[in-house]
Amino acid sequence: MGDVVVVGAGPVGLTAALAVRALGRPVTVVEAGAMDRIRPGSRAIFLHRATLQILERIQPGLGHELSSHGLGWSTKRTLYRGREVFRRTYPPPSPNALPAATSLPQIVTERVLHAACIDAGVEFIWNSEVTKATASPTGVRIESGAGVIADARYVIAADGARSAVRESAGLHLEGPRTSNAFVIVDTAEDPAEPLPLERVFHYEHPAVGFRNVLFVPFAGHWRVDLQCNADDDPDAFSGVDGVRQWLPKVMPAKYAERVTWVSTYVFRQAIANSFVDATRRILLTGEAAHVFAPFGARGLNSGVADAFVAVKAIDAALDVDPSAAEQLINQFAQSRRAAAERNRAASSTALTHLVASAPSTRLIRRAAAALAPVMPSAGRWLDAAPYGPPLGAPDSDGMQY
Template sequence: MNEVVVVGAGPVGLSAALALRARGLDVVLLEADPEDRERPGSRALFVHRETLGLLDGMQPGLAAEIASYGRTWQTKRTFYRGREVYSRTFPPPSGPPPFTSLRQLDTERFLRAACERAGVEFVWDARVRDVDVTETGVVLTGEDGRNWTAGYAVAADGARSTLRHALGIAMEGSHAEGFHVVVDVADVPGAELPLERVFHYEHPGVGGRSVMRVPFTGGFQVDLQCRDDDTREAYGTEEAVRAWLPAVVGDGYAERILWVSTYRFLHKVAASFTDPHRRVLLVGEAAHLFPPFGARGMNSGIADAAAAAEAIAAGSAEAVAYFDASRRAAALFNSSAAATALDHLRPKRRIVRVKQRAAAALAPVVPWCGSWLEHAPYGPRHGAPALAGRKY
């Protein structure tokens, strides 16, 4: 019998496997895709300082490896209807960077190599169909009839988690109307855009929709906030992106698109992060789904993974129960914080729009107003329950 089986080889599953190996546990990682899978774009760009610290605890030197490849910028700019309302350039960090920015497929590449160095056993083409849980362990059944038996399982199998469905654990919450479009774009060699993060409220070039540009190694990501009545055909296909992208970043990039996808605004948290026997632990998008404001998705998922490894290594139902309570508390905070950000970005209340217009008008003479416009789209960063133990 295996000590632990992790299901899902995305960034959260890889982190869980790595954290378990750091605690001396044998780990089998099951992934439904083949070993030579080609991963698509970059829903998650930011690896924050707190997350880098967790990764370095799993394998010393890993954080520096990721940070040295990623990009950290010092300048942030915010515009309102085409007029700059906030700009700040920070000095280069003297220690670990506050974040690093790289495509999710690159983060996964570093994590997979770290897992291989740590001795994680990978099983590819292993799509799990069902899970049976007892007081002493779990049995996972694959679609091809193979079985894996373990003392514990970590469900890192994403938003449509097979393990969560098999355990009958409900996702609680709601979804907002509308969607946003995420586009990865490669740099034009010799004509790279400035190393800045730029946010536009009501960008005049895309009909007053809000848009953000974020650099990563080798290119940048554009995030377009669509309206409730927008269609994917009009804004979310590659052909549509080619039409509106030049108005946001200039000419020369329509043929440099690497990846396009659309996401709905979900606010959902699992009713429980574990089963009644405390043998299966849910992490990442198997446990929670937020709008991607403030880089809460992957960062909170990696915090889940670290906490799951700690609980499993402790080997008690009480430790898993604490994991359940603490990480669910963190997820509820992050879901609420992301909802606050969404209310600011897609205001339904007239008073919110009035406050934004007033702040934009006052920003040249009242710096606080520009700072508020800069920070509000990402939701509160502090205030997570003490039980959670971490920002995410």
């Protein structure tokens, strides 16, 4: 029986596997997809410095390598009904320090983590969809439709929002779903004539029926998020034809011909009822444990923290008696669930502000926009609110997400 099996080769599973190898233990990753699969869309494009620092602790150089593939935007701007209410430009980061954040497609993050795993000696079992995880007080057996895949003393479930491991362990996600849909578009930058590297948020953009629009640059592309109204049919704004209707009204028309991904989301704000099963052998991490709306970028960033803390707990638990081991695993479950509660509260604050279903929220936003030219704090508030509260101080595990 191996010490640790990780289910899922997404960014969180790959991080967990690397962390296990960094502690000198063998590890196997079991993944439903093929090694050469191409996952669609940019998805998690924002890696915070806190995450790059964790990756540096796991493997020195890894945070820097990821940031070398990403880009940093140093200017942020916010507009209200077409009028700028906030602008800030940060000084360039010091050449050898980790940047405040880096923006790159999730698939590139996964590629870099996968290459690091191969170098570190992580074993992979591809094309193997786990359908069942049976835990006992001494370990876990994982199976696919074809039979037993592996036995391990601990299993880290990193198999995403629909986690079969979580469901098999009798755990489930709990939490609400938003009613507003968001249309998310990736469009390729024109290297011959690039737009300035600025993150720009428009409250109630006049060119698209006063809907909110967010622009975020990431390596080679722009992410454009359009917030549909509650009574919109999101299909009318989605797909190649739908996007052609509105994108040229908010960006130079050529970007409508450079679209590489369009997706429509109704976000769920859900957390697993427990991050560990009854036997304390299956630990949930990443989207297997929680799903958040992406405003504030708390999904992948907090998943990396889950993976790091889970591996530390397992590493310690492997060397102690069963009751001390249970305690260590419980500590992981409690501290990461508490972190998920904080992250959900933060992304809910952002979402409530964006959706503004209460007329008072719209009124306050309008008042802040009117005051912004004479009261800079009103502009600052309008700029920050779509991403939720800032990161707090590190928790007892040293994690900010």
